[in-house]
Amino acid sequence: MRRGLTRDRLSAPRSRRIAAVAAIGPLIVLTGLLWALAQVDRLPLLDPDGNGFWSLAVEPPLLVLLAGAFFHRFIALGLIRDLSGSEVD
């Protein structure tokens, strides 16, 4: 029982770390979404005929969205997997 209590106490900070890492990507995505809504004029995608390729390919609010999605998919998920699988010494 004492060992179980110790394991529960040690897993609480670990679950907080997992939650914190899991929240980074979605927070960045949310920031990008809010920015896109706040400054719609910075989305040339809404007027594709009036903009060249570079303006359409590089849209800052969408880049923020992609950054958050990239981080979550390729980095956060792996970290969460490693954190979940780490042994309590």
Added chain:
Amino acid sequence: MFATGFLILAACLLAQVIVGDDVWNRSAWRRYFFPGFGFVMGLAMWGVAVLASGSTIHLLAHFTWAQVMMLAGGAHLGLARGKLQHRSWRLTMPLALGVSGLAFLAHEQHGWLYSRSALVHHICGWTLLVGALFPLGAAFRPRSHLFRLGFAVTFVVLAIALFALRDSGPALGSVPSIARGDSRS
């Protein structure tokens, strides 16, 4: 694009502080990601230097950036790989940030509110100069959460400043006259 890179780097640095080095370094590609990314951004900076150089000082500033970013990225790749072990190699990071900050400030010859671009240059320059203190501290106290968090926040501020950059926007909202942006020809 560089703003996006800085944002991803900031997220990685923050995650590394949260999970600790032991968990972060479990995956080889994660161990090499941050320094490798920095090295590649340094490589990309050579292209920016050639394409965006409107004057000699612009060229010098961008080339200086490129070199110190590659130096810092390469040194930290060597540290991650284990080929470099001396603690002094970690000082390449504060060197890169400090030199980059000076380069920002040196090649921006207008005042803070001259234009949006000038404002961002000043913000980035001072952020990098002050931000260099964090990796400097982390080089001597690698387990300090304060220095490592500060390092991550530096990149967040840089990313926000760069995302706010527009060629022809005014410095602040609709501030008139001297704060109007100058459009590039």
